[in-house]
Amino acid sequence: DIQMTQSPSSLSASVGDRVTLTCRARQSIGSYLNWYQQKPGKAPKLLIYAASDLQSGVPSRFSGSGSGTDFTLTISSLQPEDFATYYCQQSYSTPITFGPGTKVDIK
């Protein structure tokens, strides 16, 4: 299994802040990295696939970058609806594995 880690585990930020979340894979996974947003009581929502491709309907303030083992999700200007937990997920090989998540809350 490919282990995924995320940092930080949580962060506090204000509306309008630029936020960067980090995901790391234990081994190289190319660009096979995806990001999800999950709000309490809701299913995860796909934001970014293939490291940097924006899923249809997702606001352009979300962007992804990276390849190999190190990846980032950036929110350029945090909005009230962005307070949530963010998970990365590798799609390089099965079993599919997720990171432990980063919770973004209001400062």
Next chain:
Amino acid sequence: QVQLQESGPGLVKPSQTLSLICSVSGGSISSGGYYWSWIRQHPGKGLEWIGYIYYSGSTYYNPSLRSRVIISVDTSKNQFSLRLTSVTAADTAVYYCARTYNKYCDYWGQGTLVTVSS
């Protein structure tokens, strides 16, 4: 717009079998191109992929659960299902079904909480 909906008992006794169905609307499982996944989330925890199935019946399971999991598909009903045998309290979780393309999940059901308790 593809929609998925999980259904099944919310309470299962220890040692019994957990059975869930995912009903798909807005698209046909038989059209191909997608796998259909089950994923679970323990209370307050992260996401664990259980396995997926193709419309042909081809499956892949997470090795951590492989001995207890069966995922099947019923294309006539546009549904796929999950069976998890010999459950314990550690199987208490929210179970999600999801459409999977290139091993990422683009559409998810709302999730259903299954509690294992006597």
